[in-house]
Each structure stands twice: as structure tokens, then as C-alpha cells.
Amino acid sequence: MSPVRTRFEFGKNWHDYAKRNFSQDKVEISKRHILEFMCRETLRGLTFLDIGCGSGLHSLAALQAGVSSVYGFDFDMESIVAARFVKEQAGSPDNWSVEQGSILDDDFVSRMPQFDLVYAWGVLHHTGDVWQAIRNAAGKVKPGGFFYMALYSADVQIDPPxxxxxxxxxxxxxxxxxxxxxxxxxxxxxxxxxxxxxxxxxxxxxxxxxxxxxxxxxxxxxxxxxxGWPMEFVRDGDAISFCKDIGLRLENIATGQANTEFLFKRKR
Ligand SMILES: C[S@@+](CC[C@H](N)C(=O)[O-])C[C@H]1O[C@@H](n2cnc3c(N)ncnc32)[C@H](O)[C@@H]1O
Incomplete structure (x- = not known):
């Protein structure tokens, strides 16, 4: 099949999701998921970067888990509309900003500060250059900070491949x-x-x-x-070695689902 240049309209999918499905119950489920995977009771005081924030639901979950501020961005303008809709439903908290931008845009990325917790769930494999995206995302983690990412795993896609x-x-x-x-x-x-x-x-x-x-x-x-296109599958072991080479230590991993979740910590 010849390569298709079109991108999937993620934002439209997230906007439909937010309009039809947004509820405090769902935010609570996401919050529980983040805290359990990070083995923490709270995210109090941490600054939070949500890369490819989609609907914004997980940004809100992080806020409710105690982060001091959220900066969310997404490549797709309609994801931004969805995240702003969710932000409005949450009473437009001042410590939550949402912007359009790409993790592959070096200028945009270099203007951002570093964060205590960088979150990129199901995003970096959809950028068209997963390794550069991981490198740019990891560069935004403060010394001693955390990098939480989920990537489509090549290890679980056996049949069909x-x-x-x-x-x-x-x-x-x-x-x-x-x-x-x-x-x-x-x-x-x-x-x-x-x-x-x-x-x-x-x-x-x-x-x-x-x-x-x-x-x-x-x-x-x-x-x-x-x-979801563009799309790359990644072997779990390759992601771990790559992150190790750029100064991150694996703290937790959840495998067996389409997306493998990784939690890394940057050395101080
Ligand atoms: C599968 S969705 C995940 C959304 C959200 N993180 C979640 O867990 O629900 C992938 C998101 O990544 C965004 N995305 C794709 N390429 C991107 C890029 N280069 N920079 C930032 N966001 C990007 C898409 O627009 C989409 O909203």
C-alpha cells in the first residue's frame, strides 16, 4: 500500500468524546489510574506538562490529584477546543493553560520550562517521529522529575502483526x-x-x-x-534502553495492553 500523507483527525474524536462523555466520574477514574501507576497518594505541588492532551480529561485528573499547575498542548486545534471545553466545565481554573503546539517543533518546545511531571499518554507514537518526540518530551523533565508515557507496544501485536x-x-x-x-x-x-x-x-x-x-x-x-495515523509501534525494551541513554531510570512499567505504560525518573 502506498504511504498516505493524511493525518487522523484526533481532535474531532476527542471533541465528540468530551461533549458526549465528560463527567466527574471519568475524571476520578483517570485520577485513580495516574496515582496508582505512580504509587502515590497525591501529586501535591508538582508542575504538570500534558503533551498531546486530547480531551483534557487527564489534565483535569492531575489537577484534582493536587498538581500546582497544568500546561497542556496538542498538535490538533480541535483537541484544544475539546480541552478548553473540559476546562470550562471544571470552572476554568487559572492554573491550567491549554495551547496548540507540536512536540516535534523545537522552537515551541525550547520556549517551555521544565516540569516535575511530564505526561504523554498515547501520543509520541502518533507524531511521525517517535524517537525525536521521546527525546524532546524527556528534555522537559526537571532533574529529579518524572516522565510518564504510554506507547503502542510492538511486543503485544503478534497476531495480527x-x-x-x-x-x-x-x-x-x-x-x-x-x-x-x-x-x-x-x-x-x-x-x-x-x-x-x-x-x-x-x-x-x-x-x-x-x-x-x-x-x-x-x-x-x-x-x-x-x-490513529501516523503511527509507529515500539518494542518495550527499545523504549527503556533509549530512555536510559538519555538519563532516565525506569521506576514502573505496565505491559500486556495495546499501550505499555512507563514511568521514568530523571537523575538529580
Ligand atoms: C491517542 S490521542 C491521546 C490523547 C490523550 N493523551 C489521552 O490519553 O487521552 C493522541 C493525541 O496526540 C496528539 N498529537 C499527535 N501528534 C502530536 C504532536 N506532534 N504534538 C503534540 N500532540 C500531538 C493528537 O492530536 C491527539 O490528541
Whole structure:
């Protein structure tokens, strides 16, 4: 398949999600997830950078976990609209700013200070240059600070392999609305119901409990998964060695899901 230059409209997906799904319950689930993974009871006093903030839900979760300020940015202007909508729902806190920008834009990145906690969940593999994106993001971690990132793992995509999904994503992102709906149904039928109609009740049950997954919505995530382009899969071990070489020590890792979560700490 020839390379497709189009990008997935992440922002539109996040704006739809925020308008339809935003609730304090979901913020609470995300907050619990962040605190549990970081093995902390609070993020009190930390400055927080949310790279590729999407809906802004996790920025708000960090604020509610006690961070002293949040700076969120995203490449896609409609993600910014979504995050500003969520910020408004939260009473427009003064210590939360949201801007448009790219982690690959060296000028933009160099104007930012360093932060106690840099968060990039499901973002850096969608930039078109995952290693440069990791390097730029890690450069924004203060000495003694934390880098929390999640990357699509090449280790869990065995059958079908990563190339299958890269082809699917290119097809989805270059298709019209109708064909995209068809592909979403095909995905649910093949990968969620395993081509077995008797698994429909299980899928419906899973749909309801899916919100426990960082407060997300299954249909938003299916569109994000099928459409998320550009996209690179990363081996967990490669991410760990790369981060070690740039001065970060692995503190925690969660594997086995499509995204591997990593928590690194920068040496003082
Ligand atoms: C899968 S979404 C994740 C959103 C959010 N972090 C979350 O966990 O819900 C990926 C986000 O990364 C953003 N993104 C892609 N390339 C980017 C770049 N170069 N700089 C900043 N954000 C980018 C997309 O616009 C999108 O909102």
C-alpha cells in the first residue's frame, strides 16, 4: 500500500468524546489510574506538562490529584477546543493553560520550562517521529522529575502483526465516513466478538465496564485505534534502553495492553 500523507483527525474524536462523555466520574477514574501507576497518594505541588492532551480529561485528573499547575498542548486545534471545553466545565481554573503546539517543533518546545511531571499518554507514537518526540518530551523533565508515557507496544501485536494494523490505519484514515463506519463494525465483529454472535452480550457488558479504562469510551478508542495515523509501534525494551541513554531510570512499567505504560525518573 502506498504511504498516505493524511493525518487522523484526533481532535474531532476527542471533541465528540468530551461533549458526549465528560463527567466527574471519568475524571476520578483517570485520577485513580495516574496515582496508582505512580504509587502515590497525591501529586501535591508538582508542575504538570500534558503533551498531546486530547480531551483534557487527564489534565483535569492531575489537577484534582493536587498538581500546582497544568500546561497542556496538542498538535490538533480541535483537541484544544475539546480541552478548553473540559476546562470550562471544571470552572476554568487559572492554573491550567491549554495551547496548540507540536512536540516535534523545537522552537515551541525550547520556549517551555521544565516540569516535575511530564505526561504523554498515547501520543509520541502518533507524531511521525517517535524517537525525536521521546527525546524532546524527556528534555522537559526537571532533574529529579518524572516522565510518564504510554506507547503502542510492538511486543503485544503478534497476531495480527504490527504491519497489518498499519495498513488498516492507512485505509481507515483515507476512507469516507460510510466506509469508516463499516470498518468499525468489522473491527467489533472480528476482534471484539471473534466472529461469534453469541459473544454479543459479553461485548455489551465490556462496553459498559470499559469506562474503568482511564475513564475512556470504547467507541472513541476504537476510532482512535483504527484511524490513529501516523503511527509507529515500539518494542518495550527499545523504549527503556533509549530512555536510559538519555538519563532516565525506569521506576514502573505496565505491559500486556495495546499501550505499555512507563514511568521514568530523571537523575538529580
Ligand atoms: C491517542 S490521542 C491521546 C490523547 C490523550 N493523551 C489521552 O490519553 O487521552 C493522541 C493525541 O496526540 C496528539 N498529537 C499527535 N501528534 C502530536 C504532536 N506532534 N504534538 C503534540 N500532540 C500531538 C493528537 O492530536 C491527539 O490528541
Amino acid at each position: 504490527p504491519q497489518f494494523w498499519l495498513d488498516i490505519k492507512q485505509k481507515y484514515v483515507s476512507s469516507g465516513k460510510l466506509y469508516r463506519r463499516f470498518m468499525e463494525i468489522w473491527y467489533i465483529w472480528r476482534f471484539q466478538m471473534h466472529r461469534n454472535i453469541f459473544l454479543l452480550p459479553l461485548f455489551l457488558k465490556g462496553m459498559i465496564s470499559y469506562r474503568e479504562n482511564r475513564g475512556m469510551n470504547i467507541f472513541t478508542d476504537i476510532r482512535d485505534w483504527l484511524g
